[in-house]
Amino acid sequence: MSADVYCPWVGVPMHACRSLEGEAVFVSPSVVPQQVVRVGIAFAVAVAALLIARSVLIPKTFGELGHYRAAAVDSIAAHDIKFAGKQECAVCHESEMDRLKAGRHKGLTCEVCHGPSAEHTMSPVDIQPPAPRDRAFCPLCHSYNAARPTGFPQIDPVVHNPLDPCITCHEPHEPEPPYTPEECSACHGQISRQKAVSHHARLACTVCHEVPEAHKISPREVTPTRPTTRAFCGQCHASQNPLQGLRAPQIDLTTHNPEYLCWQCHYPHYPEAGGL
Amino acid sequence: MPNSVTPGQGAPENGEQAVDRREFLKEACGLAGPILLGVISLPALAGEVVGQEPQRRLYGMGIDVSKCIGCGRCAAACKIENDVPAEPRYFNTWVERYVIQTDGEVVVDSPNGGIDGFPPTVSEGEIERTFFVPKLCNHCIDAPCVQVCPVGATFITEDGVVLVDQDYCIGCRYCIQACPYGARWMHPEKNVASKCTWCYHRLKRGLVPACVEVCPTGARIFGEVEGRATPLARHLRMNEIQVLKPHLNTKPKVFYAHLDGEVR
Numbered sequence: 141m142s143a144d145v146y147c148p149w150v151g152v153p154m155h156a157c158r159s160l161e162g163e164a165v166f167v168s169p170s171v172v173p174q175q176v177v178r179v180g181i182a183f184a185v186a187v188a189a190l191l192i193a194r195s196v197l198i199p200k201t202f203g204e205l206g207h208y209r210a211a212a213v214d215s216i217a218a219h220d221i222k223f224a225g226k227q228e229c230a231v232c233h234e235s236e237m238d239r240l241k242a243g244r245h246k247g248l249t250c251e252v253c254h255g256p257s258a259e260h261t262m263s264p265v266d267i268q269p270p271a272p273r274d275r276a277f278c279p280l281c282h283s284y285n286a287a288r289p290t291g292f293p294q295i296d297p298v299v300h301n302p303l304d305p306c307i308t309c310h311e312p313h314e315p316e317p318p319y320t321p322e323e324c325s326a327c328h329g330q331i332s333r334q335k336a337v338s339h340h341a342r343l344a345c346t347v348c349h350e351v352p353e354a355h356k357i358s359p360r361e362v363t364p365t366r367p368t369t370r371a372f373c374g375q376c377h378a379s380q381n382p383l384q385g386l387r388a389p390q391i392d393l394t395t396h397n398p399e400y401l402c403w404q405c406h407y408p409h410y411p412e413a414g415g416l
Numbered sequence: 417m418p419n420s421v422t423p424g425q426g427a428p429e430n431g432e433q434a435v436d437r438r439e440f441l442k443e444a445c446g447l448a449g450p451i452l453l454g455v456i457s458l459p460a461l462a463g464e465v466v467g468q469e470p471q472r473r474l475y476g477m478g479i480d481v482s483k484c485i486g487c488g489r490c491a492a493a494c495k496i497e498n499d500v501p502a503e504p505r506y507f508n509t510w511v512e513r514y515v516i517q518t519d520g521e522v523v524v525d526s527p528n529g530g531i532d533g534f535p536p537t538v539s540e541g542e543i544e545r546t547f548f549v550p551k552l553c554n555h556c557i558d559a560p561c562v563q564v565c566p567v568g569a570t571f572i573t574e575d576g577v578v579l580v581d582q583d584y585c586i587g588c589r590y591c592i593q594a595c596p597y598g599a600r601w602m603h604p605e606k607n608v609a610s611k612c613t614w615c616y617h618r619l620k621r622g623l624v625p626a627c628v629e630v631c632p633t634g635a636r637i638f639g640e641v642e643g644r645a646t647p648l649a650r651h652l653r654m655n656e657i658q659v660l661k662p663h664l665n666t667k668p669k670v671f672y673a674h675l676d677g678e679v680r
Contacts (some may be wrong), residue, residue: 209583213616255496
């Protein structure tokens with residue numbers, strides 16, 4: 141070995157390559173040294189362990205669609221349905237569906253009252269969906285609640301024919317009232333309750349509103365009239381009006397904020413001036 | 417100069433094949449590079465980035481607060497359709513009653529999710545205004561619950577529905593903490609996170625979610641956000657739309673119309 145041959149691993153001339161004991165070490169440059177083999181084996185084992193761990197720990201289909209198990213989507217989508225949907229009901233119950241379409245319950249699905257009926261569609265005879273016949277059910281929607289939108293038909297179950305089930309008077313598939321509502325409060329509960337404790341309590345709704353008969357059938361399509369002029373309120377409240385005996389608060393229409401209409405400041409169903 | 421040896425760095429004298437330091441490093445890098453790259457890129461290859469906006473379909477829901485009559489049929493139907501336990505009182509969807517009192521105090525309640533009705537709590541003279549607000553999972557585009565899941569058990573499907581893989585969930589409750597809308601709950605028997613799925617099993621059968629199906633006044637509208645001639649598109653076009661907690665940038669996909677400013 142000549143002096144200009146270097147040990148390829150340590151960089152010293154080959155003749156200087158010594159073991160710890162001082163013996164000359166001759167390394168064939170073509171043989172991969174032991175320490176590299178050991179590190180390589182350790183590295184290979186680590187990579188293999190990682191790959192095995194991944195294959196064991198990461199579930200199948202994880203990552204096919206995203207950072208989740210793709211199979212979970214299918215298993216969630218495979219759940220059974222409980223509510224069949226209105227179209228399914230229409231397949232058999234044509235006449236009820238026709239009646240429903242014409243009435244005010246046309247937006248309702250059958251199952252909101254009759255309950256989930258997917259099983260009924262599978263075995264129509266054996267499994268019959270129930271029909272709620274007691275007084276507890278209809279008031280879930282139709283009992284008076286201040287938070288319900290104005291105009292939604294609401295009754296007070298305590299005083300509204302308390303002993304009769306709703307279906308004695310109302311056919312739920314075409315729920316026209318048995319007679320057109322005599323009282324506006326049947327639908328306009330919030331207004332009537334406020335008005336009842338106001339100074340306008342004695343005024344009938346028709347004093348200010350002309351109510352076409354069709355409003356009782358098609359409440360949203362045909363609406364009652366409203367007052368349009370200051371002079372209308374002035375019939376009672378103008379100081380120059382002839383109805384002095386009413387003792388209503390008097391104002392001078394010509395000087396009392398003539399740029400506004402009365403109801404821009406005062407709520408006629410609960411006029412605050414001198415109110416309770 | 418591939419495979420050549422620089423003179424002075426230990427060129428083999430007698431033509432014997434030798435490996436010098438440079439060549440060793442070259443080969444080592446050549447070998448280690450692909451292995452390291454492979455290890456690093458395995459998770460990236462495994463799937464797209466979480467929270468990426470879905471491509472094909474994007475489901476959304478509209479809610480017209482002014483139409484809600486607070487009957488609670490949505491909450492009742494949801495419990496049936498999705499086998500939500502009746503007790504304790506967990507809900508995928510529920511109805512809240514807001515009462516803004518004349519003294520300015522805001523009272524919000526939801527007795528049994530609204531399923532049994534709303535008995536009056538405040539005398540009517542003290543009510544300034546009052547209304548019902550249906551609530552449910554907003555199926556956010558940037559859902560915080562999905563971001564925090566440590567195992568990838570909750571995810572956004574390609575059609576924009578946030579789901580829980582209940583076979584894979586470890587029940588750590590991070591997602592329940594992370595949801596700003598209180599839409600998630602711990603299933604008392606399965607001990608995994610549960611939530612509204614927009615009745616994903618119904619969507620896949622061409623049906624609308626159960627709450628939408630039973631809503632008697634049409635206060636809930638379901639469809640594709642990007643659809644053109646759909647009830648949801650009409651809802652979005654004809655109303656002034658708000659979402660809950662927009663400042664959190666979760667990009668919710670439940671679009672409220674006629675929402676009062678007091679609603680949180």
